[in-house]
Amino acid sequence: MVLDRAAQGGIMNKHAKQTAATTGLAALLMLFYGFYASPTGISHSELYNTAVDVFRWTLRVGGFAMLATSITCFLGSRVGLLFDFVVTGSCGIVMVLVGGVGLFAGGAPGMQDVLTLLFGGVFVRAAWTSWGLFNTATDDAVQAAPEPEPVHPASIHPDSLPQDDDPAPPNGYLAALSKEKEEPPSASYE
Numbered sequence: 301m302v303l304d305r306a307a308q309g310g311i312m313n314k315h316a317k318q319t320a321a322t323t324g325l326a327a328l329l330m331l332f333y334g335f336y337a338s339p340t341g342i343s344h345s346e347l348y349n350t351a352v353d354v355f356r357w358t359l360r361v362g363g364f365a366m367l368a369t370s371i372t373c374f375l376g377s378r379v380g381l382l383f384d385f386v387v388t389g390s391c392g393i394v395m396v397l398v399g400g401v402g403l404f405a406g407g408a409p410g411m412q413d414v415l416t417l418l419f420g421g422v423f424v425r426a427a428w429t430s431w432g433l434f435n436t437a438t439d440d441a442v443q444a445a446p447e448p449e450p451v452h453p454a455s456i457h458p459d460s461l462p463q464d465d466d467p468a469p470p471n472g473y474l475a476a477l478s479k480e481k482e483e484p485p486s487a488s489y490e
Contacts, residue, residue, distance in 0.1 A: 315433045316373040316380045322426065323384055324370035327363050330391070334359025339412070351401040354394060355416065362391040381434035385427045392423025 333339075339356050342349075365387045373380035399417025403409045461476055462469060469476035 316376050316378060319381060319384055319430055319433070320370045320373035323366050323373060323388065326388070326423070327366035327370055330359045330363035330366065334363055345405050347405045348401055351398045351405075355398040358391055358394045358398075362387065362394075366391065378434065381430045384430040385434060388423050388430065389427030392420045392425075392427055395420025395423060 334356055339352050366384075369380060369383040369387050372383055395416050397420075399413050399415075399420055402413030402416060459480075461473065
């Protein structure tokens with residue numbers, strides 16, 4: 301059974317639109333935190349301060365990119381799932397790296413470093429899910445045809461029985477069926 305393009309579009313619209321909500325929420329939170337809280341590095345470690353700057357710009361630029369991805373997904377476009385994979389995955393990898401730097405090079409690890417690492421992992425996982433959804437439902441998707449159901453034995457008219465307008469067999473129907481030489485079809489779904 302080949303899925304027609306309208307049915308495929310319905311499947312993809314569903315996944316893309318579900319992705320749009322979570323991506324849009326993440327984008328708004330990233331933009332809020334990136335512009336309102338605007339984290340800055342205050343450590344003696346130059347590596348840590350650079351990581352915080354990269355994180356701030358990831359929140360700002362990534363937030364806008366995720367907002368655009370969310371809009372694309374909301375429109376039901378399958379390519380929105382690919383955009384989500386790239387944008388969310390990139391932001392997640394940066395967050396994991398920044399969180400790791402914060403834990404190991406920023407002096408005393410803080411709650412922000414742990415949360416950044418945690419959210420980075422969540423983003424990477426969400427990106428992987430979008431990649432799977434993008435890959436499994438292509439426009440040329442072909443599903444295997446279902447096996448035909450076996451014929452029900454009651455619908456088969458054996459040759460040993462008379463036709464509808466013929467008289468009944470002289471010894472009865474069971475006697476006529478017992479003279480049947482062919483194996484009757486099975487009603488089981490083997």
